[in-house]
Amino acid sequence: MDDTNQINEKDKKPVESTHKIGIYLWIWGLLFVLSFFSYMVDWYQFQGMLRWSLILFFMFAKAGLIMAFFMHLFWERYALVNVLLWPMTAIACFVFLMAAEFEYTLFSRMFYFFVGGGA
Amino acid sequence: MSDPKIDGFELKPGFRGMASDTGSDQTMFKGVHWGKAMMWIFLLSDTFVFSCFLIAYMKGRGSTPVEWPNPSEVFALEAFGVPVPLLLIALMTFVLITSSGTMALAVKYGYEKNRKMCGWLVLATAVGGLTFVGMQAYEWSKLIHEGVRPWENPFGAAQFGSFFFMITGFHGTHVSIGVIFLFIYAYKVFAGHYENGGKRGWFTTMKGDYVEIEILGLYWHFVDLVWVFIFAFFYLW
Numbered sequence: 001m002d003d004t005n006q007i008n009e010k011d012k013k014p015v016e017s018t019h020k021i022g023i024y025l026w027i028w029g030l031l032f033v034l035s036f037f038s039y040m041v042d043w044y045q046f047q048g049m050l051r052w053s054l055i056l057f058f059m060f061a062k063a064g065l066i067m068a069f070f071m072h073l074f075w076e077r078y079a080l081v082n083v084l085l086w087p088m089t090a091i092a093c094f095v096f097l098m099a100a101e102f103e104y105t106l107f108s109r110m111f112y113f114f115v116g117g118g119a
Numbered sequence: 120m121s122d123p124k125i126d127g128f129e130l131k132p133g134f135r136g137m138a139s140d141t142g143s144d145q146t147m148f149k150g151v152h153w154g155k156a157m158m159w160i161f162l163l164s165d166t167f168v169f170s171c172f173l174i175a176y177m178k179g180r181g182s183t184p185v186e187w188p189n190p191s192e193v194f195a196l197e198a199f200g201v202p203v204p205l206l207l208i209a210l211m212t213f214v215l216i217t218s219s220g221t222m223a224l225a226v227k228y229g230y231e232k233n234r235k236m237c238g239w240l241v242l243a244t245a246v247g248g249l250t251f252v253g254m255q256a257y258e259w260s261k262l263i264h265e266g267v268r269p270w271e272n273p274f275g276a277a278q279f280g281s282f283f284f285m286i287t288g289f290h291g292t293h294v295s296i297g298v299i300f301l302f303i304y305a306y307k308v309f310a311g312h313y314e315n316g317g318k319r320g321w322f323t324t325m326k327g328d329y330v331e332i333e334i335l336g337l338y339w340h341f342v343d344l345v346w347v348f349i350f351a352f353f354y355l356w
Contacts, residue, residue, distance in 0.1 A: 018227050018230045018231050019227065021224070021227065024220065024223045024224055024227060025220075027220075027223075028216070028219075028220035028223070031216045031219070031220070032213070032216060035209075035212050035213070035216060035350075038350070038351065038355060039205065039209050039212075041355060042191050042204055042205055042354075042355055043204065045191075051355075052356070055351050055355045055356060056351070058351070059347055059348060059350075059351035059352075062347045063344055063347050063348070066219065066340055066343060066344050066347070067340075067344065069223075070219060070220075070222075070223045070336075070340045070343075071336075071337055071340045071341070071344075072333075077130060077136060077137065077140060077148070077151075078132075078133060078134055078136060078137035078140075079136075079137045079140040079141050079147060079148060080148060080151070080156070080159060082137065083159075083163075084159060084163055087163060087166075087167075088166075091166070091167070091170045091174075094170070094174055095174055095177070098174050098177060098178045099177070099181070101178060101182075102177065102178045102179075102180075102181030102182040103181070105178075105181075105182035106181060106182045106183075106184065109182065109183075109184055110184055113184065
């Protein structure tokens, strides 16, 4: 049997049963801070591209921290991580398709409201 | 803990380990508890459901020529006579993140076989979830009193109500189901169902193990994760 992909007996480390409590408290604190900042985006009424990019930044930062550390994906095997994350590209494609679709729907609504469909 | 080592199933890190995990003629996710793998697959499918709701919302909001209601005014709450924008939503976010943190610690203490700490933290998570559901019920009844319906509302585009009730309602259902299970599992931890080799579960001959708390934790963190996206896209955008 080909054992090249298996770790040799001598390389085995004693299994670390849990992660240190500090990492959880850090992530917990960071989530509060990031949530506070994203609330501040609304509090100070930032508008336009600044508002949208800040909202997206804080959203992805929070989602990443929750998935990586609270859901343990950072320590998880690649097989599981890849099975979970690749399907997300399908969602991203769907978002772009529907974004193009709503632009077109809005355009055609405005066009027929103001220009009219009659010849 | 997140990757329990079972004899003969040690994998090399990175893509090499992934290749030997997926490419062999055995099972995938070798050494991972089946319940954990299935919970991840369920959460992936749930991700698609919530994505469809949020994408439908994006499409609905983007394609209407009518002014969209301003969420920071619609969801404002009076505090000491002053309207504070999104106050209730900020509190709900705070409560949900708090409960997510207690859940993460419950998983940690579960794997350390610290029955008392694990049980109290699961119970605290359940109470946090219950508080969230209560606040959401208040939010719903307030908006319904103000005349928000799935087909009309006094603030702007008529689609607002249907997306609001659909998205927050589906999320609230998830939280409610999570709360029920958190109370059940708090009882199971306190009753010692995972101690001394574990007690037999419902409708199964398999013995319980603290990995069940991690599986429950995955679900609960997912609920928090979905709220992060709802908070960003529905309440802040």
